[in-house]
Amino acid sequence: MALHKKAQSTSGRPEGPYRAVEALDGLAHIAFEGKDTLDKLFDHAVQRFGKAPCLGTRDVLSEETETQPNGKVFKKLILGQYHWMSYEEVSQAASRFACGLAALGQQPKRTIAIFCETRAEWMISAQACFKHNFPMVTLYATLGEDAVAYGLNECEATHLITSVELMETKLKNILSKVPALTNVIYVDKKDVSVDGYPESLVIQSMQSVMDLGGKPENLNMEVERPVPSDLAIVMYTSGSTGAPKGVMIAHSNVISGMAGQCQRIPGLGPQDTYIGYLPLAHVLELTAEISCITHGCRVGYSSPQTLSDQSTKIKKGTKGDCTALQPTLMAAVPEVIDRLYKNVMSRVQEMNYVQRTLFKLGYDYKLEQLKLGSDTPICNTLLFKKVKALLGGGVRMMLCGGAPLSPSSQHFMNVCFCCPVLQGYGLTESCGAGTITEASDYTTKRVGAPLICCEIKLRDWAEGGYTSEDRPNPRGEIMVGGPNVTMGYYKNEQLNEDFLVDAAGQRWFCTGDIGEIHPDGSLQVVDRKKDLVKLQAGEYVSLGKVESVLKCCPLIDNICVYASSDQSYVICFVVPNKKQLEALAIKSGIEGELSDLCGHPKMEEEVLKAIKEVATTSKLQKFEIPAKVCLSSEPWTPETGLITDAFKLKRKELRQHYMSAIERMYGAK
Structure with missing residues (x-):
């Protein structure tokens, strides 16, 4: 072509x-x-598409637990059809929420944090912040407790929007470390017990804040609208190295970026x-x-x-x-x-x-x-x-x-x-x-x-x-x-x-x-x-390049390639594909649970053989091909802290996690 x-x-x-x-x-x-700011952009969409469906969510009809053969318990959901809020309904909800936040003391040009899963309430909160010029600080729902505390302290937000699940599992444990926080708003439509939370912390639902904002004296208050150069978002990247970084994004930045993206769709x-x-x-x-x-x-x-x-x-x-x-x-x-x-x-x-x-x-x-x-x-x-x-x-x-x-x-x-x-x-x-x-x-x-x-x-x-x-x-x-x-x-x-x-x-x-x-x-x-590491003999190895080649191996679900500059060869950690590994084990006459297979030297040999075949077919240099492998029975998820929310490897955390395996593969005492 x-x-x-x-x-x-x-x-x-x-x-x-x-x-x-x-x-x-x-x-x-x-x-x-x-339309040069995000609030104007949304208002324009509401004028054009008013009663058309905008944001959709499925109802949870029932929840069941299912016990797996290995004893792990999984939560299973039965979900209903999508129900929709129109553009006008989303706009009304965002306006009331913004006015309610202002009535609670949230000031224009002062940061407000959102630490929540992807859902309609997240977008409604964002549109509320854009309308009233509240710069929104975004934190991944899967960030670890220390990273959440770090972000909240650095941005000094007094108000936080979150979910009940995150309140109970993460936020509760770090409240003593974030003294600036005065108001927590949860987005779920259910009652929450405030037991175990500091008395000084005001905890309420998103609905109650919207009700407050819907009162005539609040709904008709004067609003300071943003200008294009105003800060719209402080976006904390989960970062593959070190503490999370907050990227400052102006209204004009978002609109320029979107103008470019939309032109290609x-x-x-x-x-x-x-x-x-x-x-x-x-x-x-x-x-x-x-x-x-x-x-x-x-x-x-x-x-x-x-x-x-x-x-x-x-x-x-x-x-x-x-x-x-x-x-x-x-x-x-x-x-x-x-x-x-x-x-x-x-x-x-x-x-x-x-x-x-x-x-x-x-x-x-x-x-x-x-x-x-x-x-x-x-x-x-x-x-x-x-x-x-x-x-x-x-x-x-x-x-x-x-x-x-x-x-x-x-x-x-x-x-x-x-x-x-x-x-x-x-x-x-x-x-x-x-x-x-x-x-x-x-x-x-x-x-x-x-x-x-x-x-x-x-x-x-x-x-x-x-x-x-x-x-x-x-x-x-x-x-x-x-x-x-x-x-x-x-x-x-x-x-x-x-x-x-x-x-x-x-x-x-x-x-x-x-x-x-x-x-x-x-x-x-x-x-x-x-990602570039110089081996003992002076050859440069691009870890990311080797990983992208080896990910094509059917045995591999995820891989991290590691090299030390005082060594002459490359090693790797692999999360194997369960089905493929079990089939290979049967073929090799090895029995046991996944954890047993991952710890078996013979299985390491077989996986290494498959890796070398893919590497050779893909024309990797000899020094780029891993010489030893460590198999992991536990998948890497953002919750484990070994990969970011964008599924990028956290090399530093992976190195620490597999330190004993690194020493074994490099023959250290």
């Missing part, structure tokens, strides 16, 4: 800056009919339904939802545990959220897509020979047709209809970000789910905006051209061996510049060195990621500065 020019260097030099061809005349600062409008299940405290999910609401889409809420009929919290035989909602749009991180890929491919392996052969022939044929720019309606109906139904059957487009997506997973989504996967690159510091591939681009490993709101340029990193003189394409540290680049880190001058302002007054962020610009102007992320 011939590739047309998507971006070009405005300086004529290989390092850039590169700009999308649609934006060669200038970057898009505002592209929403002059054709046909966005009231006919679309978006499923929201990623953390709203993550910039990808927040900007995706606000973009959808701006264009009149419905947003139905879900969670990773209730997404599909097979999800862990859905009772067998009942509907998951995708089946009930039938979304047309969704955002995902590679971890979610990789899971879907492995789930479907393991089912394909269980088919009989004829079925398996037919599936493979259809898969390969469709992949070739897609690369030529054609579709295959007959294959879609006969072979892929059931697979497509896993996500409701109606997904027309998916946006993937947060980490590189493997070519096999991307091809799988294009073929089996019959929808383009737009790969994006952006950071919290660039308001989630940077690059996005076009729907018609089926090439892999690339993240597209710069969005119309920003520019991309490369900075030489000679130490790592990346320069603009590299062949066949220029390479270097990726720098993002434009009106979407945020205001810096909250109360952290030292880290603000990563933000630069050029002679023209444009802000830039130095990402620490290494990129390569292709001849058509598309970006490929090839490395990360922090």
Whole structure:
């Protein structure tokens, strides 16, 4: 498929800056009919789509507990249909909540914290804060207690919006460490016991605050509306290293970033339904939802545990959220897509020979047709209809970000789910905006051209061996510049060195990621500065590159590659795929529970053999291939503190967690 020019260097030099061809005349600062703050943007949507459905939630009809063979108890849910709040109802709820918060003493331009799961009340709270110019501090629901206390103390918020579950499981334990907190508002529609909480802390429901705000004297109070340069959000990143960092995001930053993102999503409008299940405290999910609401889409809420009929919290035989909602749009991180890929491919392996052969022939044929720019309606109906139904059957487009997506997973989504996967690159510091591939681009490993709101340029990193003189394409540290680049880190001058302002007054962020610009102007992320380790003999190993290659191994659900600069070889920790490992154990004549298999030296040998096969096929250098492996029977989740909420590895925490295994694999005493 011939590739047309998507971006070009405005300086004529290989390092850039590169700009999308649609934006060669200038970057898009505002592209929403002059609506230059988030409150104006939402008011405009309410005027246009008033009585149309806006935010949807499913009722919990019943809860059951299910005991697994290993003794673990799982909570299973039976959920009803989605019920919807219209745009007007969401606007009224947000106005009353904002007025209620003001009546409780919340001041404009003073931070207010939200520590809550993704749900309709989260978005209503956000719109309330935007209306009254309360800068909203976002904290991931899965952050550890110390990180939550750190964020609350740094932002000095007096008011906190949360859920009953988080109050009971995390907040209660840290209240003595956050003396500035005076008001806690819980979003659930149920009564809560205040036993065990300090008497000085005012605890009340969101509904009671809305009732307070609905009183005439409060509803008609004078409101200080924000201006574009005002602080809208302090977004705490869960951070793969050290304490969480608060990124300061202005109203103008969010609107510029969204202008860029929306331009790459054709046909966005009231006919679309978006499923929201990623953390709203993550910039990808927040900007995706606000973009959808701006264009009149419905947003139905879900969670990773209730997404599909097979999800862990859905009772067998009942509907998951995708089946009930039938979304047309969704955002995902590679971890979610990789899971879907492995789930479907393991089912394909269980088919009989004829079925398996037919599936493979259809898969390969469709992949070739897609690369030529054609579709295959007959294959879609006969072979892929059931697979497509896993996500409701109606997904027309998916946006993937947060980490590189493997070519096999991307091809799988294009073929089996019959929808383009737009790969994006952006950071919290660039308001989630940077690059996005076009729907018609089926090439892999690339993240597209710069969005119309920003520019991309490369900075030489000679130490790592990346320069603009590299062949066949220029390479270097990726720098993002434009009106979407945020205001810096909250109360952290030292880290603000990563933000630069050029002679023209444009802000830039130095990402620490290494990129390569292709001849058509598309970006490929090839490395990360922090992931590069020099071995004893002087060879550089890119840990992230090795991990992305080895994740294709069917035996691996998750992997962390580790290297010490005083050693001559690489090692790795692996969370194995339970089904695949058990099948391998039977084949090897080994019996036992998953924990027994993971601790068995013979199983380590077999997994290492499979890893080496994938590594050799993928043409990894000999020094990049792990020489030893440690298997983990416990999955890595944000709750364990070993990965972030965006499913990125926390290398420091993983190193500490597996220190004894590292010493064993490196032969230390």
